[in-house]
Amino acid sequence: MRDFHFPGRSAVHSTNAMVATSHPLATEAAMQILREGGTAMDAAIAGSAVMAVVEPQMTGIGGDCFALLAGRSGPVVAFNGSGRAASAASAARLRDHGHTDVPIDSVHAVTMPGAIDGWFRLHARFGSLEMARLLRPAIGYARGGYPVHARVARDWTRAQAHLAKRDATRALFLPAGRSPSEGTIHRQERLADTLDLIARKGPRAFYEGEVAEAMVRTLRSHGGVHTAEDFSAVAGDFVDPIATDHHGRTVHQVPPNNQGITALMMLNLLEGFDIASMRPGSAARLHVEIETARLAYAMRDRQLADLASMTVGVDDILSKSWADELRRRISPDRAMTDIGPLGLRTSDTVYITVVDRDLNAVSFINSIFDSFGSGILCPETGVLFQNRGHSFSLDPDHPNAMMPGKRPMHTIMPGMVTENGRPVLSFGVMGGDYQPIGQARVIADVFGQRLGLQEAIDAPRVFPQDGVVEVERSVPSGVLSDLEDLGHKLRVANDPLGGAQAIRIDRDSGLLTGASDPRKDGQVAAY
Structure with missing residues (x-):
């Protein structure tokens, strides 16, 4: 439960229908569609058009x-x-x-x-x-x-x-x-x-x-x-989603050319750490997040492209055995020094x-x-x-090389989590390259550390760049010092890192819980 002595926002609860967007006018437009009997897709289109x-x-x-x-x-x-x-x-x-x-x-x-x-x-x-x-x-x-x-x-x-x-x-x-x-x-x-x-x-x-x-x-x-x-x-395409199992739940993403596979790989790497025992927001927790992200982004930048152009298969990238092998490179006591330039940046979504x-x-x-x-x-x-x-890459030998009629590697990635085949979390984290680490963070915080949905979205964020980790100003000074002791070079981010919207579904009670990121103008609405 949040401390009501401080500014913040509470999660929204309902048992009928719910919408969360990054803009209040879009939320209201989508909500009205739901009140008129429209489907979730009707509401999503109306809200997206307003945005x-x-x-x-x-x-x-x-x-x-x-x-x-x-x-x-x-x-x-x-x-x-x-x-x-x-x-x-x-x-x-x-x-x-x-x-x-x-x-x-x-x-x-x-x-x-x-x-x-x-x-x-x-x-x-x-x-x-x-x-x-x-x-x-x-x-x-x-x-x-x-x-x-x-x-x-x-x-x-x-x-x-x-x-x-x-x-x-x-x-x-x-x-x-x-x-x-x-x-x-x-x-x-x-x-x-x-x-x-x-x-x-x-x-x-x-x-x-x-x-x-x-x-x-x-x-x-x-x-x-x-x-x-x-x-x-x-012409767009209906495609089979890709997924990974994570502590009894299934996390779904759109397949490449979408970068959603990067978040799934991060979750596979995180699965080998006892996240539940770590204090939320601690240097130990953030260190693991940073290091798994660096490994997954390095894979993305080498391999990800339009699916037909990829030289490494999706099943290989999502192999738990490959995650086990890569995880051995991560030390709990020291930042890796052998990860090359990642070239990551935030953008707008x-x-x-x-x-x-x-x-x-x-x-x-x-x-x-x-x-x-x-x-x-x-x-x-x-x-x-x-x-x-x-x-696109201009390297003719890269899987993501620009070619006529080809789709580029794409950063925007909706997320969905199911349990026993039924949705329990529909969510997205905006912000260009930040999105995979942002999604992995929310899933690990909500299901691994049992934070509330709004609490998980509000939490201070970090984002590894080339040789430096960007941190939001809200990261406590003691945590920053501990991260530097682990070998991370830090830089305060000029902009807030990403944004997020999420709805959690309790299948037993029918309760809907929504959260909206204060880094944006948006809000949750329900009836």
Whole structure:
């Protein structure tokens, strides 16, 4: 139980339905859908669409989505809604121009937007209300205006230099020459028109016709090689989830090109430590977390790619025997010194989880990757393009090498935990590369150390970087000193590490417990 002498927030409890998002307007839109009898997927789409308007630095219809879904019984369903590189994308061309990676703010980092296709495919299988109803709140906020919330305003201010580089982007997102302050009303009328067209005519109105033609013109005007055929070919996939057993529960992730396998590997490594005996937030607990993360991230950066391009199989990576072998490298008394550069960074994402009155659970994530994505805006449509292609490698021998029509390694990862085949936790932890360590942390804290869901999300965070561990300012000074004694070099993080939303399901009582990360503007709502 939290100490009520200090600021904080309590977990939310209900027995009917619940939604948790990173923005209060999205939470309310999704909650209203549930009250009208919509499914968990209906609510997730409605909430995600609102966030695509009111959190433009984090997400948008120019980005991608992933989802995990679990009903009362039956297998967990996974969906990969990530876009591919353009059919004329060329790593060799970028190398010839002197690039060692895909420039993060260039048109070459723009992969095809998979979110709209994903929303409609998921809705066709799991939705009940009309799509026009689900998109109505987002259209209303885009056309009529939405108040900029605190975390959004903070992120927006930090992105001003990025937004100022291109005329159309600057005109929309830097009105009066600066970022909007908290409480300012902001509008995206061209985006409202595009969403309205999609609501009336379906996804083909986005991927073909005038909207697609305008997006192609914009990208090619910036030197892109994208074509109308690239847009019309966008198609997400229902895929078999991957999973690992962890202390009697099964943790599910979307398979590669998604990085969810990284969190599963971390859990396999953590399983060999007596987490329950460690004091939450102690240096010993954080040391184990840091070291297992470093091993798993090193594997990710060597091996993870679009599944067809991987040279090491998923079963091999998730082998408990391989985890046992790797774990021997971890000393409880000293940080490893033989882990090479990891190149990790945080980025921007939104996440939503919903459980409806039938206890169907949806874990849903939507992103444009970096803050305001590529920074390239299509002025006729209001679509801001993602820069997910930055995740590609330009090394032709790497499994994740950029190739035409290939999906890049993808950081956004919804999570789901089941027990005896039924969902008990639907959750996500945002923050680019931080997400695997964040998810492993929440699972270990909730199920291993038996922390409350909100308590686990609130806890101070650490994140290993190249030769240094970033720490939030909330990590106690004594713990910092102990970590330094173990050989860790520490640096205070400039930004809070990630964000999280979660709903826990007690199958015996029917109790739903929700938690929302104070690092974001969001909240939990229920009835």
